[in-house]
Amino acid sequence: ALAAEPDAVEFFESPVGAMWLHRVFLAVHWTVEFRGGSGARGVGEFLGRSGLDAFIAPSHGAQRSVAARVEKEIVSCGKTERERLGPRSRPRPISVCLDGTFHPGVCLVGIEPVSELILLERYSEKRDADSWNLALKPALADLPVTVVLAASDEGSGVVACVRRHLGAHHSPDLFHVQQEAGRAFWSTLGRLEGQCQKANERATEAREACAKAQRDWQAAARGPGRPPDFARRLQDAEQQQAVAARELKRAQGQRQEVRDALAGIGDD
Numbered sequence: 302a303l304a305a306e307p308d309a310v311e312f313f314e315s316p317v318g319a320m321w322l323h324r325v326f327l328a329v330h331w332t333v334e335f336r337g338g339s340g341a342r343g344v345g346e347f348l349g350r351s352g353l354d355a356f357i358a359p360s361h362g363a364q365r366s367v368a369a370r371v372e373k374e375i376v377s378c379g380k381t382e383r384e385r386l387g388p389r390s391r392p393r394p395i396s397v398c399l400d401g402t403f404h405p406g407v408c409l410v411g412i413e414p415v416s417e418l419i420l421l422e423r424y425s426e427k428r429d430a431d432s433w434n435l436a437l438k439p440a441l442a443d444l445p446v447t448v449v450l451a452a453s454d455e456g457s458g459v460v461a462c463v464r465r466h467l468g469a470h471h472s473p474d475l476f477h478v479q480q481e482a483g484r485a486f487w488s489t490l491g492r493l494e495g496q497c498q499k500a501n502e503r504a505t506e507a508r509e510a511c512a513k514a515q516r517d518w519q520a521a522a523r524g525p526g527r528p529p530d531f532a533r534r535l536q537d538a539e540q541q542q543a544v545a546a547r548e549l550k551r552a553q554g555q556r557q558e559v560r561d562a563l564a565g566i567g568d569d
Contacts, residue, residue, distance in 0.1 A: 305355040313356050326357055330364075330371045341365045379419075383443065392445040399453040399463075401428045409436045414452075420444075430461035437462070479563045490556045497549040504542035511538045 303310050312318040333343045341364035348359040358364075395413050397420060402408045407428055411421035421440040425432045441448065451463040452472040463471040473481075515531040 303355050305352070309355075322353070322356060325353075326367075327371065330368060331375075334368055335372070335375065341368050344368075387443045387445070390445055392447070394449040395446045396450040396452065397448055399433070399451055399459050401456070401459070409433060411437065411440060427458070428456060429458040430465060433459055433462035434466040437467070475567060479566055482566070483559070483563050486559045490552070490559060494549070494552040494556055497545070497552040501542070501545040501549045504538070504545040508535070508538040508542045511535050 305313075313322050329344055329347055333339050333347060334341060337343065339346075341361055344364045344367075345354075345359040345361060348354040348357055395415075398412045398414050399421075400410050402410055407425050409421060409423050409425050409428070409432070410419070412419055421436055423436045423440070425436060448463075448467050448469045450470045450472055451459075451467065452474055453459045453463070454474050455477050460471050463469050511531070511534050514529075515535065518529065518531070
């Protein structure tokens with residue numbers, strides 16, 4: 302009674318077909334939900350587009366139920382494999398990436414960036430150095446590794462733990478590298494741009510005032526005597542305004558150059 306081709310129904314109802322379908326289904330959950338981040342709805346969409354919804358219920362509720370079981374098995378498998386492989390691994394120095402997340406409470410997280418192994422996921426009431434050390438000790442105890450570098454934000458607790466308890470080098474995350482590099486430039490460049498902006502405004506006002514004075518003189522009744530040399534005055538004012546505009550553009554270009562260089566750190 303399935304809405305599918307008879308040959309497909311026959312295949313998927315055979316032991317080999319059912320095993321193949323089950324394997325594909327789990328692969329989709331692993332790839333789409335847990336690796337791709339599309340969630341159970343993404344799995345349901347795949348089932349619908351592929352026609353496999355004739356054999357597997359694509360609803361969100363059904364897929365969330367399966368996802369919960371898959372997630373439980375992933376955690377269990379990870380624990381088993383860590384216990385099996387940890388003692389057999391060769392000793393090595395590693396780096397760790399540390400951060401505190403909130404869902405719903407404070408969760409201390411540590412990941413080894415080369416293998417992407419999640420070393421630590423532990424809820425904690427605090428994020429001070431002792432709390433980080435209390436969480437990291439058991440997380441590293443069964444692995445023959447030495448932490449030589451830890452990357453994180455500039456939180457005082459995690460930095461103190463890295464230096465005091467791990468005896469490792471602390472490397473700030475990318476945002477703080479860019480922030481510190483930018484701090485060396487922004488105040489000076491901002492002040493210079495502000496000064497150039499004001500100088501350009503004054504020069505523009507002076508040029509406009511000179512032009513207005515010429516128009517007023519031409520419109521007024523004039524007595525005897527040589528007329529003011531408005532042409533020279535206006536030329537001088539325009540030259541000063543052009544210099545001020547050029548300096549403002551140069552200052553703005555310098556600031557943009559630094560901004561692009563800091564963004565380039567992120568691109569690299």
